[in-house]
Amino acid sequence: MTAPPLPTAAPPDADVPPDRLLTLPDPLPPCTRDELLALYRQMVLLRRVEELAAKAYTQRRILGFCHLYIGQESVAVGAAAATSDDYWIAAYREHGHAMAKGVSARAVMAELFGKVTGCSKGQGGSMHIYDRDVRFMGGHGIVGGHVPLANGVAWAARARGEDRVCVCFFGDGAANQGPFFEALCLAELYKLPVVFICENNFYAMGTPLHRQSAVTDMSLRARGVGMTREQLDGWDVEHVRQRVAAARRHALSGQGPVLLEIVTYRYRGHSMSDPAKYRPEGELEARKEKSDPLQLTRRALAEVHGVDAATLDALVAEVDAEAQDAWDFAEQSPIPDPTQLYDYVYAPQRTSMLADTPLPSSRPRET
Amino acid sequence: MAVLAIREALRRALREELLRDPSVFLMGEEVAHYNGAYKVSQGLLEEFGDRRIVDTPISEAGFAGLGIGAAMAGMRPVIEFMTWNFSLVAFDQVINSAAKLYQMSGGQYHVPIVFRGPNGAAENLGSQHSTSVDSLYAHFPGLKVVTYCDPHDAYGLLKSAIRDDNPVCFLESELTYGQKGEVPDHEFLVPLGRARVRRAGTDLTLVSWGKQAMQAEAAAERLAAEGVSVEVIDLRSLRPLDHETLFSSVCRTGRCVVLHEGYLFAGVGAEIAARVQEACFDWLQAPVLRVTSRDVNQPYASNLEKLVMPDTDRIVAAAHRALGRPTPAADRAPAATGA
Structure with a gap:
């Protein structure tokens, strides 16, 4: 009888998994003029709504914690252009993600104002924006805590045979949190259709990247679990769109999830109460000058697509009006009725609690 | 009327709900190939396959969170903690996500999930394997906390917990998995919230x-x-x-x-x-x-x-x-x- 080979420690370097870089080429045709205009419009909307949110915060119309997305717009908008029908889950700097995914500026602003017309009926607030209709699954306030949930959403989508991924957004700070690492391990183990997007804006609250992590290429977090990865600059919305589309294609092919680290920069403090005095002098100005996503796209529209300044200005004016309309809507909306206080503690029973009641369909429920 | 051990009553409940509803799946450490640390899930892998009886690495926060996300997206997961002591590394998932999602989303995402496993002291397991978590989980609105003392209730309550549209913490006991009692042969549910x-x-x-x-x-x-x-x-x-x-x-x-x-x-x-x-x-x-x-x-x-x-x-x-x-x-x- 031959003894089976015994488990043994691998010789040095023999067991190092290959570095799986995302090698798929850009899968989409380049943006047309109209497509790029639409992306530009969306980015301007995100910025204008956030600027109004900042103003409303100083007027105490928005309370609590409020984390603004200004500077990072190209990430959410570019990703949305590649995954408009997929599931999204995000952290607490998510006003922009929600709008990019299709939640109306009105519903977001009303939620920030704590009004019953908000997308979470005033129960959620800035950090807890949800919209089932556009598959936007929050809105989560514990850094890194939501990353494991993305695996479950993808699990459900795959179990139903849907052609959808779950896109999970988080920051560089979350990439130091335990559940993030666990989620990466499980996602690759089960080959789940997840696109993890680490938006590296270089600051976890006030701590710069090099003081939070000995490895500052956050995409390298994928290597130890054998996950496909890519690090990319996020300033160019078209580039983000292409690489997220490539990651989506990879994740749906059954070859496992992808970790994208998208390099970006936030212009404001961590939250509205943070004056962001920890940045080196001139860093913010240099970023704005060199890599502002809105300016870059505006330039591309003018130089590549020949869009004239009047057209762009008209578009911006239209977006200004839409953002102001969101403010007006939020301001005029009613606050939640106190009788609704307990309405959402427990979900009412929607399925049968009677014995011997088979489900009407043999397929899992659609969401 | 059959005489069943509690582990058999729980297994029967799981099996019936897995058969009834394709959105139900069982996930946890050693639940599949090992047949369950306490043999509650014995034989289920063979019958339902590895997409519904799912082994996990030792990663409670990871797989509890996976279950919650799946529940948000329309599945009905049963997440086994080998013991509730280990749920403490997934506490954030259960409390900040499972318990709060329905309310935070203004009623858009409900979380029909069961977290189950043995709770409390067994014998000579020392400090870290003997905790009763009852009061920890019962503290939070949004969770249901359920437990049983005989096979009849183990069966009927687990079935209700799986069908419930809210997160349920289902507390079992190592010491009583072998305890026997009568369970009617016909299917029945024991309603939650009834002493x-x-x-x-x-x-x-x-x-x-x-x-x-x-x-x-x-x-x-x-x-x-x-x-x-x-x-x-x-x-x-x-x-x-x-x-x-x-x-x-x-x-x-x-x-x-x-x-x-x-x-x-x-x-x-x-x-x-x-x-x-x-x-x-x-x-x-x-x-x-x-x-x-x-x-x-x-x-x-x-x-x-x-x-x-x-x-x-x-x-x-x-x-x-x-x-x-x-x-x-x-x-x-x-x-x-x-x-």
């Missing part, structure tokens, strides 16, 4: 749940020999709490002792005592007393461990005190916090 009067009585209400409910019955038996008629209530659900059964019993007997395995300080017994005195003050003949684990982390040595756990002597002594009877010195608890 069970295990023994009717007139002099004192003894409230408990989980495996301690069996100990309560043993104590009631001993007290009956002294001529004391004890009503034993198994709450079965800590959230929602069956106030009606509890209060109507205490108002009849005028005396109440709460027995549980968790600690005295801020334990579930404190909540029950408070509610009983708020609602039944005018009917009470004596203070509401609690018999609980002593206020010390679980030691390993058998003799010390026995001192920590509630036992029949302490229950009887508490009943005597509630009844205003002198307690024989031998029955008196060693000097320590708690009844």
Whole structure:
């Protein structure tokens, strides 16, 4: 009888998994003029709504914690252009993600104002924006805590045979949190259709990247679990769109999830109460000058697509009006009725609690 | 009527719900190929395959979170913690996500998930494997907390928990997986939030749940020999709490002792005592007393461990005190916090 080979420690370097870089080429045709205009419009909307949110915060119309997305717009908008029908889950700097995914500026602003017309009926607030209709699954306030949930959403989508991924957004700070690492391990183990997007804006609250992590290429977090990865600059919305589309294609092919680290920069403090005095002098100005996503796209529209300044200005004016309309809507909306206080503690029973009641369909429920 | 061990009753419930609803799946450490650390899921992998009976790495936060996300997206996961002690590394997932999502989303995302596994002390498992988590999870609105003491309820409650549209923490016990009892052959559900009067009585209400409910019955038996008629209530659900059964019993007997395995300080017994005195003050003949684990982390040595756990002597002594009877010195608890 031959003894089976015994488990043994691998010789040095023999067991190092290959570095799986995302090698798929850009899968989409380049943006047309109209497509790029639409992306530009969306980015301007995100910025204008956030600027109004900042103003409303100083007027105490928005309370609590409020984390603004200004500077990072190209990430959410570019990703949305590649995954408009997929599931999204995000952290607490998510006003922009929600709008990019299709939640109306009105519903977001009303939620920030704590009004019953908000997308979470005033129960959620800035950090807890949800919209089932556009598959936007929050809105989560514990850094890194939501990353494991993305695996479950993808699990459900795959179990139903849907052609959808779950896109999970988080920051560089979350990439130091335990559940993030666990989620990466499980996602690759089960080959789940997840696109993890680490938006590296270089600051976890006030701590710069090099003081939070000995490895500052956050995409390298994928290597130890054998996950496909890519690090990319996020300033160019078209580039983000292409690489997220490539990651989506990879994740749906059954070859496992992808970790994208998208390099970006936030212009404001961590939250509205943070004056962001920890940045080196001139860093913010240099970023704005060199890599502002809105300016870059505006330039591309003018130089590549020949869009004239009047057209762009008209578009911006239209977006200004839409953002102001969101403010007006939020301001005029009613606050939640106190009788609704307990309405959402427990979900009412929607399925049968009677014995011997088979489900009407043999397929899992659609969401 | 079949006689089943609790692990068999739980397995039957799981199997029936897996057959009934394709959105149900079981996930946890060693649930599939190993057939379950306590053999609850024995044979299920063979029948349902590895997409529905799913082994995980040792990664409670990771797979509890996966279950929650799947539940948000329309599945009905059953997440097994090998013991509830290990749920503490997934506490954020259960509390900040499962319990709060329905409300945070303004009613858009409900989370039909069951977290299950053995709770409380077994024997000689030491400090970190002997925690009762009842009061930790019962503290939070949005969660349901359910437990059983016999195979009948284990089966009927687990089926209800799986069908429930809210997150349910389902508390089992290592020591009673082999305990046998009758379970009707036909399918039935035991509703959540309904207590069970295990023994009717007139002099004192003894409230408990989980495996301690069996100990309560043993104590009631001993007290009956002294001529004391004890009503034993198994709450079965800590959230929602069956106030009606509890209060109507205490108002009849005028005396109440709460027995549980968790600690005295801020334990579930404190909540029950408070509610009983708020609602039944005018009917009470004596203070509401609690018999609980002593206020010390679980030691390993058998003799010390026995001192920590509630036992029949302490229950009887508490009943005597509630009844205003002198307690024989031998029955008196060693000097320590708690009844």
